Amino acid sequence: MTKEELLKAKIPCPETGIEIRHTLCDICSPSSHCGINAYVKDGVVIKVEGNQDHPYNRGLLCTKGASNRQYIYRKDRIRTPLKRTGPRGSGEFTPISWDEALDTIAGRLLDYRKAWGAQSVFFFSGYSKWYRPLLRRLANSFGTPNYGTESSSCFTSGLMAWETAIASPARADMKNCSLFLGWAMNPYHTSYNAARSMEAMKRAGTKFIIIDTMYTQTAEKIADLFLQPLPGTDGALALAIANDLIANDWIDRSYIDKYVHGFEEYAAYCRGFHAGNIEKLTGVPWEKVHRAAEMIHEYGHPMSIKESSAPLGHHMNGMQNYRAIMALSAITGNFDKKGGQLPVEFTFTHQASGYSTLEHRFETETRRPFLAPPVGGLRFPLWNELEKEAQSMDLPRQILEKTPYPIKAVMAFGMNFRMFPDSRKLEKAIDELDFFADADLFLTDSAKYADIVLPACSSFEREEFKSYPGGYAYYTKPVIPPLYESRPDTDIICELARRMDLDDPLLCQGYRACLEYILSPVSYTVQQLQDADTPLKVPEFKPHRELAALNKGLKTPTGKFELKSELIASHPEWGLDALPTYREPLDDIDPAEYPMVLTSGGRLPHALHSRLHDVPWLRTLRPNACAEMNPRDCARLGIKEGEPVELSTPTGSITAHALPSLHIPAGLVSLYHGYREANINDLIDADRLDPYSGFPAVRSNRCKVTRKGGCHE
Ligand SMILES: Nc1nc2c(c(=O)[nH]1)N[C@H]1C(S)=C(S)[C@@H](COP(=O)(O)OP(=O)(O)OC[C@H]3O[C@@H](n4cnc5c(=O)[nH]c(N)nc54)[C@H](O)[C@@H]3O)O[C@H]1N2
Ligand SMILES: Nc1nc2c(c(=O)[nH]1)N[C@H]1C(S)=C(S)[C@@H](COP(=O)(O)OP(=O)(O)OC[C@H]3O[C@@H](n4cnc5c(=O)[nH]c(N)nc54)[C@H](O)[C@@H]3O)O[C@H]1N2
Ligand SMILES: [Mo]
Numbered sequence: 001m002t003k004e005e006l007l008k009a010k011i012p013c014p015e016t017g018i019e020i021r022h023t024l025c026d027i028c029s030p031s032s033h034c035g036i037n038a039y040v041k042d043g044v045v046i047k048v049e050g051n052q053d054h055p056y057n058r059g060l061l062c063t064k065g066a067s068n069r070q071y072i073y074r075k076d077r078i079r080t081p082l083k084r085t086g087p088r089g090s091g092e093f094t095p096i097s098w099d100e101a102l103d104t105i106a107g108r109l110l111d112y113r114k115a116w117g118a119q120s121v122f123f124f125s126g127y128s129k130w131y132r133p134l135l136r137r138l139a140n141s142f143g144t145p146n147y148g149t150e151s152s153s154c155f156t157s158g159l160m161a162w163e164t165a166i167a168s169p170a171r172a173d174m175k176n177c178s179l180f181l182g183w184a185m186n187p188y189h190t191s192y193n194a195a196r197s198m199e200a201m202k203r204a205g206t207k208f209i210i211i212d213t214m215y216t217q218t219a220e221k222i223a224d225l226f227l228q229p230l231p232g233t234d235g236a237l238a239l240a241i242a243n244d245l246i247a248n249d250w251i252d253r254s255y256i257d258k259y260v261h262g263f264e265e266y267a268a269y270c271r272g273f274h275a276g277n278i279e280k281l282t283g284v285p286w287e288k289v290h291r292a293a294e295m296i297h298e299y300g301h302p303m304s305i306k307e308s309s310a311p312l313g314h315h316m317n318g319m320q321n322y323r324a325i326m327a328l329s330a331i332t333g334n335f336d337k338k339g340g341q342l343p344v345e346f347t348f349t350h351q352a353s354g355y356s357t358l359e360h361r362f363e364t365e366t367r368r369p370f371l372a373p374p375v376g377g378l379r380f381p382l383w384n385e386l387e388k389e390a391q392s393m394d395l396p397r398q399i400l401e402k403t404p405y406p407i408k409a410v411m412a413f414g415m416n417f418r419m420f421p422d423s424r425k426l427e428k429a430i431d432e433l434d435f436f437a438d439a440d441l442f443l444t445d446s447a448k449y450a451d452i453v454l455p456a457c458s459s460f461e462r463e464e465f466k467s468y469p470g471g472y473a474y475y476t477k478p479v480i481p482p483l484y485e486s487r488p489d490t491d492i493i494c495e496l497a498r499r500m501d502l503d504d505p506l507l508c509q510g511y512r513a514c515l516e517y518i519l520s521p522v523s524y525t526v527q528q529l530q531d532a533d534t535p536l537k538v539p540e541f542k543p544h545r546e547l548a549a550l551n552k553g554l555k556t557p558t559g560k561f562e563l564k565s566e567l568i569a570s571h572p573e574w575g576l577d578a579l580p581t582y583r584e585p586l587d588d589i590d591p592a593e594y595p596m597v598l599t600s601g602g603r604l605p606h607a608l609h610s611r612l613h614d615v616p617w618l619r620t621l622r623p624n625a626c627a628e629m630n631p632r633d634c635a636r637l638g639i640k641e642g643e644p645v646e647l648s649t650p651t652g653s654i655t656a657h658a659l660p661s662l663h664i665p666a667g668l669v670s671l672y673h674g675y676r677e678a679n680i681n682d683l684i685d686a687d688r689l690d691p692y693s694g695f696p697a698v699r700s701n702r703c704k705v706t707r708k709g710g711c712h713e
Helices: 003-008 068-072 098-116 132-142 156-166 192-203 217-221 234-247 253-259 263-270 278-282 286-299 309-313 318-331 359-364 381-387 392-401 423-432 489-499 505-509 511-518 526-532 548-552 631-637
Strands: 019-024 035-041 044-050 082-084 093-095 121-125 147-149 170-172 179-183 207-211 225-227 303-307 341-343 409-413 435-440 452-455 465-468 472-475 596-600 626-629 644-648 653-660 668-671 701-707
Touching (some): 044 068, 082 098, 098 409, 098 435, 098 489, 121 132, 121 392, 132 147, 132 359, 132 489, 132 505, 132 511, 147 392, 156 309, 156 318, 156 381, 179 286, 192 207, 192 217, 234 278, 234 286, 253 318, 303 318, 309 318, 359 511, 392 423, 409 489, 489 511, 505 511, 511 526, 626 631, 631 653
Parallel strands (some): 121 147, 121 409, 179 207, 207 225, 409 435, 435 452, 596 668, 626 653
Antiparallel strands (some): 019 035, 035 044, 082 452, 170 341, 465 472, 644 653
């Protein structure tokens, strides 16, 4: 082959000067950061493919991963630190040096601390998580209780449900079960690896119950039994399944006697969910509820349940619904058993990889007693008790109302107001701040409100620690230098600690020193991990030991799996229920005026929140923001495919393109989030928050659908 031919085919060899370097894709969920082979020529990434040696993805990539080149080279990458010169939101900035930017931020944050107290400064993290342990420590060393993240609407609701029941997180031992209960999960859109595992399990004879408001690919290809409840009614459904299991004595009595607390009260409560009312409450006929109970009895030893925190938590009653689902694991004796639900410990950034680190100590050891509750702490007392950080969903309110105390400054890493319910409320709140700084890869509309903008770099341009399930530890090398003047978030955090002269020598030493400390229980040094250039299995990996946690006693008040939470019961002033009680998700909105149920955010395979709408390859897969509706509803309203339709709620209205879809049941409208031109969160009330978790009800609302210039419902 000639050199030109080799170059055209992007063949890595000395003649072309193309090299393959390894990194990871950090576009989607941290539980699926795939290994990447980056083809690099002259400091430029010219091709990406999956890394076959990576234990997680073994050479595969999804559409998002395959588009990494277009993602990291997006035209709106921030090139230099910026200082705002025009009005907030105008996007008028002047480039400044890193020194000026960091000194300005450090000086302003110290000024607010002095004048208003440390709690007046809020440190925020968006969906990116790799730097979070350092950011949380920065907030603690600075002295503010206000460290808050996007997990306030993502993952923490499910975590809180587990903490309430077992005082630790847990995971589904999917691969070892004989019955898998996939509750609100469609991995064909979110995790191709989990979809492949399910297909392999199905071939091997595992039975599947899938429970989803939509008729998904998982329902179509995998389910032996498919249940389709109305959004946010999962708690009633789970309680009804439990009632049937108990009535037929299809439960594990000796396990319950030994390891479960509150069974009798719970069983009595379950009796309220039965053949006579369940279809009305959930839309699921009793025969299907009974068949689910029967299948659990026939095949559910062991049974593993995968409940996703986001779709189940995004309702006014979300956390309680989640608790009701988890209870099925306890009454059938599947918790802490191989092939069931396993209690776990987080290794790093909420990944349970089967080995311990000092992450939690690192994050919290510089914390002094706070003088004020974190944002959301008074409004969401269970959150406050369990999470010890801010519930970010209360941030817009507190900025605007200044109660119980004013927030003067926000130092954000990737803040995007479009992801918050009633986005304009946060936009307005940011506008009212005395000081707002934002570090991001891209000059987003939220960053345009910042007084100082900092350019962060992507996973291709930085070194980063990542832990994977099965005991793996990985420390990447940058595959290209940081683009323009961008820097890793961790450098920004450590540099701020230095410039504010915080009493935190470890943080001031930088990312590597912090990691050496966090990883001190692990045999490998950071340098050894980096030299390996591939994830290493650490010798400290501890496989799960059946019933070990239950026999030792859980860290709950009773030491048992608590169906009735004694933590909640001991705080009657919170006004929360100790049992996983059910309440209707939509009883506060008038169906006469808003006849359609509105859900948002069901994942699309090629979209990830706001990040990929401006990535050309991915955008071509769905160029428009689409309101997906059942064809029967479209026909009734005279709406044709692609026509503009207006969706309105008491909070606002937007226009999207109609997309008839048989996946959506009649009466429901579904729209993906994050679009600039049709932001579903403009329709969602910022105060419809779950009183247990503070989560926003983005998945159950009511709306009116109007054909532009036509009839409506
Ligand atoms: N491609 C892609 N992958 C992603 C993301 C993305 O944006 N795009 N986001 C990442 C993030 S941040 C998260 S939190 C996860 C979320 O991951 P998942 O929770 O797995 O994904 P979702 O599609 O949000 O929800 C799963 C299913 O729940 C159903 N569902 C919605 N509401 C209800 C309900 O009330 N009851 C029941 N039973 N089912 C319901 C939806 O129809 C959907 O099929 O995905 C991660 N992965
Ligand atoms: N209506 C509706 N709203 C939702 C949801 C829903 O289902 N429906 N889902 C909720 C859920 S589960 C989640 S997780 C949130 C996600 O909400 P966000 O956290 O807002 O998600 P993104 O828009 O992906 O990321 C935020 C910003 O981080 C920037 N960023 C990316 N990588 C980095 C990095 O390495 N460093 C820095 N400094 N910045 C970076 C991105 O460019 C982006 O501007 O949305 C929530 N909002
Ligand atoms: Mo999320």
